[in-house]
Amino acid sequence: MKILIVDDEITARTILKNHLLQHMPGCQLIEAANGTEAIFRYLKYQPDIVLLDLVMPVVDGETFLTIIEDAFQKGFLKKEPKVVVITSFDDPGKLLEVSGRPSVETVIPKPITQATIERLKTLL
Template sequence: MKYLVTDDSKLARRVLVKALLTYTDEAHIFQATNGLEAVKMTLKERPDIVFLDLTMPEMDGYTALPKLRKINPDIKVVVVSADVQEQAKEKVLALGAKFHIAKPINPQKLKEILESLANE
């Protein structure tokens, strides 16, 4: 499995990468600082799972999500955002995200999500 962690916050990326390292090695984790980088990285590295923030410069998560799904309709996108409003959750799920979870993600929740995605 390949993972792409997309967030404009270096700290948020670091926390998520650290948690992911429990389940995989660093060679399978890629990082992007905005939606545009995520699209480019998806074309290059073909990740299986993308962790995507919503509020980022250059291209936000709402714009990036359909582009990622167009590149790979089978890609699994997990939105990790401080925006926990119900309308944000409904919108990203309608755009094809598998999950919408609040930042910061805790390791137990990450484990549950990875197990759920592996069983799809």
């Protein structure tokens, strides 16, 4: 399984990476520190799932979602994107809107805890 971890906080990426490697040995992990890197890595590696923060510099998570969803709709991607949003963003209306996007499987609040990891294991 290929997993793209997109978060501008290296600590968050490291926590996710360490837990995923422990619970899913053999998975291929790809990292991106912002939405621009994420777009290029998504197109290059076409991961099975993306773990995405919303608030990032350069290109934010929502813009990333728009670009990959549009690319799928136009036939540039072979499979429909599957995204788990993991964010500290706390606007309930915006989170509800994001959770309704076609590629978003679920929204999980930060901070990343053992409960977050357990929930992720059920989604992966």
